[in-house]
């Protein structure tokens with residue numbers, strides 16, 4: 608009888624459905640169980656970070672139907688869960704998302720939060736650029752982590768900037784984050800102490816094999832030429848001109864370390880440890896770029 612079903616049993620059933628449908632993860636969760644928890648708690652309007660508090664609670668027929676419906680939607684559309692809920696969390700901070708932007712999951716959020724770039728920053732760090740801001744999440748997290756800085760957040764996509772605006776307003780940061788539309792650094796003025804950039808970097812071969820969940824995201828947010836380095840090549844040619852003398856660039860390159868090293872064989876960089884390894888986010892000083 609559905610009225611005696613416990614929430615944890617419903618979640619396990621829905622996780623099995625997700626597994627059997629072979630949906631792909633990586634947009635906020637890494638397993639069928641975690642994805643089922645997220646969608647079930649969201650559908651039931653419960654806090655999504657406290658399953659323990661409600662795991663053994665009985666589920667009403669209406670809630671069961673709502674949970675089954677969102678899981679069906681996830682399976683049939685193969686859209687990332689965040690596009691169904693219009694919400695994603697990064698470092699515990701909620702962001703509005705829709706199909707105009709990729710689902711926020713940048714590893715740069717980790718290196719902001721764990722302080723691993725702090726040794727390159729100082730009291731003179733006052734200007735931060737979030738290049739390729741998309742949903743605006745890194746600009747927001749940087750503004751929260753460094754309360755004395757002002758942030759410029761830029762993107763080529765007008766549609767993405769509209770979503771970034773929603774997130775900046777959501778976190779009441781409009782006075783500290785300025786949005787600009789720019790192709791790379793083209794419309795960016797002045798020098799920065801810290802440039803954060805999670806650019807498009809997926810190589811053409813990998814793009815051709817992406818699961819539907821990733822294809823639901825804007826192509827221009829992922830693809831960057833045959834070796835994934837088109838955007839990065841242009842950026843590294845121009846970045847020094849937009850960094851202060853002691854400035855640094857923190858750049859995400861995902862699984863493209865081989866392509867990065869092949870494209871820039873003589874560039875000294877610091878690889879920053881992340882939960883996905885120490886080969887996905889790097890730091891380059893202005894000094895290194897000027898060599």
Ligand SMILES: C[S@@+](CC[C@H](N)C(=O)[O-])C[C@H]1O[C@@H](n2cnc3c(N)ncnc32)[C@H](O)[C@@H]1O
Nearest residue numbers: 711713739740741762763764790791805807828
């Ligand atoms: C991987 S997404 C990163 C979004 C966000 N920073 C994050 O970490 O979730 C890359 C972003 O780069 C933007 N983009 C692509 N080509 C660009 C270009 N030539 N100039 C500026 N932004 C660009 C896309 O619109 C997309 O929002």
